[in-house]
Amino acid sequence: MMAPSQRRAGDTCGTLVLIGGGCSADGEALGTFVERSGGHEGGRIVGFTTASSDPMGSAIAWRNDLKIAGATNVEIPIVDRRDAAQDKRIAELVAEAQGIFLGGGDQVHLVATIGGSRVGNAIRDAYRRGAIVCGTSAGAAALTETILAGGEVDEQGVNTDMHIGPGLGLLGFRAMIDTHFAERRRLHRLFVAIASNPDLMGLGIDEDTALVVEGHLAEVVGKGGVTFVDGRGVRFDNANEVTTGSRLTLSYLRVGLLGPGYQFNLRERELDCLVKSKQTREPVASVKGEGA
């Protein structure tokens, strides 16, 4: 079996709708997921609130939000423990879904609960057969092969250790997702993570904003933008010595920004318009020689 990072555009796979958290029920980000899933016409959407500290409360809230977003056929089974994630009936629900939704909370808990389980495998299989998989906040952060959590001051004001570990692996390309990006000033955290793992590519998604991935191309939809960080060219950093982002010293990361209307080529880590212009080698426009 091919690892996701080696996956090429020719492979059959579905669509990922990666939302940076804070999504409004009537916003473009969540709306794109419902629309792509055929949710307005009864396409089945199955959601999971496993990442949440209150899976039942979150399930009720998301059912309502997805309804406002136009989805008419939503089911959110409560998968809050490993045994529920091994439940065949829930895995079958996933197998019949056109859209799969992962809510926010704790991405490490989400991966620990469903990773490699019947439900987790059903989500991966559904994605491979062409389903739309949407995650918001922790639900998006969990979808890469390597995930990031912690490494910042939490809601109680405590500085938490940075966690870098395995994820659900639906998005390859050695990507790592951070969410609530502009809103929670997470650039420093992502810089520390990428400086420590310079082969990875960081994708920082703003709130109420979706990065929509099909094959090796990604596009931005919604309120904010997406920041991409490539660490392969870093020549110096002290990431192994520092515990907080403000003490980090490094030179240089390549940082780009993606707004609506442009495609990002995940394979080349570059705007697709630049990848294409390189391939076609457009002639240089010039006027030479003597005038008449």
Place this chain on the structure above:
Amino acid sequence: MMAPSQRRAGDTCGTLVLIGGGCSADGEALGTFVERSGGHEGGRIVGFTTASSDPMGSAIAWRNDLKIAGATNVEIPIVDRRDAAQDKRIAELVAEAQGIFLGGGDQVHLVATIGGSRVGNAIRDAYRRGAIVCGTSAGAAALTETILAGGEVDEQGVNTDMHIGPGLGLLGFRAMIDTHFAERRRLHRLFVAIASNPDLMGLGIDEDTALVVEGHLAEVVGKGGVTFVDGRGVRFDNANEVTTGSRLTLSYLRVGLLGPGYQFNLRERELDCLVKSKQTREPVASVKGEGA
């Protein structure tokens, strides 16, 4: 006369202490300015609150803060209009100062009021003879040849136009300073400014943090860090089309971070340790051949 951007380390010049705003009276950033000015031993510090909307109130507040920081000989003449900036007596105060301090507020108003005036010229002359010039927030932002203001949502929630114009010109190297950097999430604003002016180098200084510049070397002191942004390698951007940072698309800026304990080479736009290692061409450590 040589333009500041062509200035080389051999030229006589003073020290710049560029603070990102929000400086605490007993913090390391302001303390460094007072110490370098000999302020603890009666070295004269002359301050200006021209950038402030309340120059008198700010003058009283800064006199108190500078006293807490250890300065024993502080004078803050009220220069709130152009005619005060042309006052010979105030220019003479500057000529006798060991430290010159510029408070925060509106950098465009500051430059318009003192730029090219007797006081403005006296500050430049004092810097050239070796005085310490400190600016915080707008006072720091005003010190480059090209300055940045606006281009973000102001305190009244209004999206202001970005202003890029001439500054006081004490710091060359085609640098542009932004302040309150991490705190006000200004990376996008600086990205837009640099993408529109890719020959410039952006320096984003965090609050209560000083970038101390002597010749072509800069060092960080205080609570946060400094972000440096180099736009010379940008291959694509839509900066001329967008009005808000979140719609910006570009590839790529080089972004580095400077924490305490490292020197930044403004001339090479690189960590000085990397500039030096390039110059000395350290041999590659390796073991080759067959074992015994």
